[in-house]
Amino acid sequence: MADGSRRTPRRFLRRVAALRDEIRESTDANLLAALRVLGLLYGPLDRRSRIDRAFQKARAYRLAPHVGWRHALGGIAYFLLMLLVGTGVLMAFYYRPSAQEAYPSVQHIVASVPFGWLIRDAHVWAASLVVILVVLHLGRTFLEATYKAPRQTNWTVGLLLLLVVLAFGASGYLLPWEQAGYWTVTEALDTVARIPVLGGIASELLRGDAVVSGATLSRFFALHVIILPWLLLGLISMHYGLVRKHGAAPLAYGTGAGREVRFYPHHLMRILGAAAVTLAVVISLVVLVPRPFGPPADPGVVPDAIPSTWVAVTPWRGLVHYIGVLGPVLLLLFGLVLLVLPLVDRGHERDLRRRPIALVLAIVAVGGLLLATVAGRFLREAPPVQTPPEVEAPATPFSGAESPAVPTAPPDTGAEGRQP
Amino acid sequence: MRIAWLLPAVGLASLGAIEAGPVAAQEPTLGIDSSYGCVVCHIDHRRAFLSGVHAERGIQCDNCHGGRPAAMTVAGAHGGRFLGRPSKRQIASLCASCHADPNQMRQFGLRSDEMAALHTSRHGQLLERGDDNAPTCTDCHEAHLIRRATDARSNTNPLNIPGLCARCHADAARMAPYGIPADQFAQFSSSAHGEALFRDRNLAAPTCVGCHGSHSALPPGVTQVTDVCGRCHALVRDAFSLGPHAEPTARGVISGCTACHSNHGTERVAPDAVAESCGHCHEPGTAAAATADTLETQVHEASHRLEEARAAMARLEAAGRPIADMEQRYRTAFTAYRQMALVQHSLETETLESLALQVISSVRTIDEAAEVAAEQRWEHQLLLIPVWFLALAVVVLARFRISESREAPPPAAGDGP
Numbered sequence: 001m002a003d004g005s006r007r008t009p010r011r012f013l014r015r016v017a018a019l020r021d022e023i024r025e026s027t028d029a030n031l032l033a034a035l036r037v038l039g040l041l042y043g044p045l046d047r048r049s050r051i052d053r054a055f056q057k058a059r060a061y062r063l064a065p066h067v068g069w070r071h072a073l074g075g076i077a078y079f080l081l082m083l084l085v086g087t088g089v090l091m092a093f094y095y096r097p098s099a100q101e102a103y104p105s106v107q108h109i110v111a112s113v114p115f116g117w118l119i120r121d122a123h124v125w126a127a128s129l130v131v132i133l134v135v136l137h138l139g140r141t142f143l144e145a146t147y148k149a150p151r152q153t154n155w156t157v158g159l160l161l162l163l164v165v166l167a168f169g170a171s172g173y174l175l176p177w178e179q180a181g182y183w184t185v186t187e188a189l190d191t192v193a194r195i196p197v198l199g200g201i202a203s204e205l206l207r208g209d210a211v212v213s214g215a216t217l218s219r220f221f222a223l224h225v226i227i228l229p230w231l232l233l234g235l236i237s238m239h240y241g242l243v244r245k246h247g248a249a250p251l252a253y254g255t256g257a258g259r260e261v262r263f264y265p266h267h268l269m270r271i272l273g274a275a276a277v278t279l280a281v282v283i284s285l286v287v288l289v290p291r292p293f294g295p296p297a298d299p300g301v302v303p304d305a306i307p308s309t310w311v312a313v314t315p316w317r318g319l320v321h322y323i324g325v326l327g328p329v330l331l332l333l334f335g336l337v338l339l340v341l342p343l344v345d346r347g348h349e350r351d352l353r354r355r356p357i358a359l360v361l362a363i364v365a366v367g368g369l370l371l372a373t374v375a376g377r378f379l380r381e382a383p384p385v386q387t388p389p390e391v392e393a394p395a396t397p398f399s400g401a402e403s404p405a406v407p408t409a410p411p412d413t414g415a416e417g418r419q420p
Numbered sequence: 421m422r423i424a425w426l427l428p429a430v431g432l433a434s435l436g437a438i439e440a441g442p443v444a445a446q447e448p449t450l451g452i453d454s455s456y457g458c459v460v461c462h463i464d465h466r467r468a469f470l471s472g473v474h475a476e477r478g479i480q481c482d483n484c485h486g487g488r489p490a491a492m493t494v495a496g497a498h499g500g501r502f503l504g505r506p507s508k509r510q511i512a513s514l515c516a517s518c519h520a521d522p523n524q525m526r527q528f529g530l531r532s533d534e535m536a537a538l539h540t541s542r543h544g545q546l547l548e549r550g551d552d553n554a555p556t557c558t559d560c561h562e563a564h565l566i567r568r569a570t571d572a573r574s575n576t577n578p579l580n581i582p583g584l585c586a587r588c589h590a591d592a593a594r595m596a597p598y599g600i601p602a603d604q605f606a607q608f609s610s611s612a613h614g615e616a617l618f619r620d621r622n623l624a625a626p627t628c629v630g631c632h633g634s635h636s637a638l639p640p641g642v643t644q645v646t647d648v649c650g651r652c653h654a655l656v657r658d659a660f661s662l663g664p665h666a667e668p669t670a671r672g673v674i675s676g677c678t679a680c681h682s683n684h685g686t687e688r689v690a691p692d693a694v695a696e697s698c699g700h701c702h703e704p705g706t707a708a709a710a711t712a713d714t715l716e717t718q719v720h721e722a723s724h725r726l727e728e729a730r731a732a733m734a735r736l737e738a739a740g741r742p743i744a745d746m747e748q749r750y751r752t753a754f755t756a757y758r759q760m761a762l763v764q765h766s767l768e769t770e771t772l773e774s775l776a777l778q779v780i781s782s783v784r785t786i787d788e789a790a791e792v793a794a795e796q797r798w799e800h801q802l803l804l805i806p807v808w809f810l811a812l813a814v815v816v817l818a819r820f821r822i823s824e825s826r827e828a829p830p831p832a833a834g835d836g837p
Binding site: 104106107110111117262265266269270273276280283284287288290292293 | 737738739740741742800801803804807808810811812814815818819821822825
């Protein structure tokens with residue numbers, strides 16, 4: 001007994017020493033040590049899948065000398081997306097996608113589940129930040145004209161990713177089943193329905209009912225947690241694969257001479273630091289500006305005001321309120337212009353000073369976005385757009401000249417909303 | 421084939437429907453036919469009269485105006501016992517010829533004492549004196565277009581009554597000879613009664629006639645005010661009658677309810693203005709003033725606690741906390757507070773104190789929940805310290821790692837692209 005108990009700690013210490021030697025002998029103690037300690041890299045898995053070699057290849061990867069902080073935008077967006085996936089999965093443990101249970105289940109998450117408030121609000125804030133980051137990333141790509149050959153495909157993939165991110169937010173906006181989200185979605189679907197040709201079918205498919213109801217909630221939930229995540233995964237894999245294949249684009253002007261930058265540790269550490277700061281910013285926003293909890297959705301009550309809790313809703317409301325169905329049509333056209341950009345703009349010139357058309361396009365886009373956002377801010381307290389009743393109300397017996405001022409009830413028709 | 425055969429039939433049917441529309445919308449012709457001479461000239465009165473209730477009962481122009489409707493000339497039609505435009509006193513008698521007869525009014529469920537009531541009213545007295553400003557029946561009910569009071573277009577519909585009285589009573593020049601102010605309508609409109617009527621469309625709210633009577637319109641006397649208000653505010657009246665102010669009111673020394681709440685404006689005494697209101701009559705330093713201070717302290721404290729609880733519930737709700745339990749407690753507290761509003765009219769400070777304690781104990785759990793939430797919020801903010809410490813630590817480590825790697829010589833041939 002005594003021998004055995006003395007031998008056990010000795011054996012344990014021997015194992016620790018062996019592990020330490022393994023880590024020392026490994027290709028890179030800092031990067032791979034953790035995986036080795038967990039047994040993921042050393043052993044059968046490593047030998048059979050050659051994962052160690054893949055890592056070695058990755059850490060030897062070189063980036064162009066000019067790669068800097070502005071190239072971290074995509075990485076931060078990726079980090080935010082992963083944060084959204086993580087918090088989303090945690091919320092899915094408690095969330096119930098039905099018209100009856102959605103609102104109380106979110107209440108439960110926020111009020112009763114340990115750290116539910118943090119997880120939920122981090123999801124909300126990250127959803128806004130990721131849109132900003134993705135748009136900034138797109139802006140950098142556009143201004144530096146890195147969508148030109150040979151990276152046209154990745155530009156398209158990136159645009160599709162932006163679309164997926166927007167679709168994520170739009171479908172998630174309904175899930176808490178609050179008045180604000182309900183009427184924003186109603187307004188949006190009514191607006192989409194008025195887009196010629198495909199708008200009616202699209203809104204019917206999304207709504208699945210005569211009004212936004214439990215059927216719509218199920219559809220939005222399926223989109224949000226099943227369809228879009230797989231799309232996102234596939235598109236991100238393609239995006240990174242193509243970045244890896246073509247490398248970062250050379251500088252638009254200037255020589256960009258200098259020593260190549262190692263992906264690890266330089267760029268990875270840069271992104272890691274940025275991600276840590278991003279996470280701290282998200283948590284700070286959650287703590288200091290918690291998302292207000294609105295009243296539950298009620299199809300019978302059109303609210304006086306619908307506040308926006310997602311960054312993309314603000315410019316969208318501005319567009320829809322001031323130019324109606326033209327807003328979504330303009331957005332679609334703008335998206336199409338961006339999509340065909342690499343096909344049209346085939347010159348090799350990448351210096352912005354020699355691309356006047358691109359510059360004008362960028363200024364118009366940024367100006368339009370700012371204008372729509374400002375307009376949306378003014379509408380913050382505005383009720384949803386009311387769909388004009390299709391059938392004229394019959395003349396009432398009180399319509400005579402002597403009738404006193406009897407308040408007329410608002411037409412009991414669905415309001416229309418907007419939302420990307 | 422069969423469908424093609426049906427089409428003309430459907431077309432004809434829809435044509436018929438279109439034809440039927442205007443016919444159905446035409447005004448009723450009952451009571452007066454084309455041989456009735458008056459309407460040849462007085463076409464405007466015909467339209468108004470036919471929309472009113474009297475045309476439904478076969479009453480015709482000559483029933484009030486006399487004359488000969490079947491005559492073919494103006495002179496002939498205006499001959500006989502033609503009355504023309506009756507005077508104000510004649511109008512009252514004309515209406516009373518039917519409306520004071522219980523046998524005629526019974527079938528319609530109408531009263532028959534309006535004329536008697538009018539004689540008791542200030543309006544009736546002035547009418548007797550031949551005052552041109554005094555209203556007669558048609559000034560309120562219209563002469564020809566008389567509608568039921570339930571009709572929203574009627575002058576005598578509750579929603580329209582204040583405006584009807586204001587036609588004369590808001591006219592300062594017209595009221596001056598009688599020494600009556602002309603601001604009653606303005607005061608009423610912004611009063612609790614006016615808001616209930618105009619804003620909430622609450623037809624149970626009193627209009628002018630609710631307190632003054634309609635045909636028997638007179639201001640209530642000083643000793644009658646409590647009874648007038650007490651017809652609706654019965655519990656307040658009961659509490660008031662138990663208090664020390666009931667006796668002087670009965671003697672006519674103070675004017676009952678309107679001593680603290682004005683008559684048309686019906687101002688509420690704010691919880692923090694109770695002592696000030698009492699101070700209008702009671703000198704500071706007296707026992708009554710001390711009671712007033714106690715009252716104000718109790719009522720103000722309770723209302724303040726209720727407001728705080730309401731605000732705390734709004735904050736908790738916005739933070740996603742379920743507040744159904746708290747609303748139940750709030751309602752309990754609010755019920756006790758409403759009882760305080762009643763009991764304070766009796767000046768029973770002991771009952772008030774126990775009710776104030778009920779309010780405070782009911783909202784205590786709401787306060788506690790709000791305190792816990794505020795503490796949690798503070799704890800969440802403390803969380804930011806380790807979060808930012810860790811984030812900045814990662815940044816420093818990353819920078820350190822980068823600079824360390826820059827100083828090191830570039831590694832031997834890597835297998836990058």
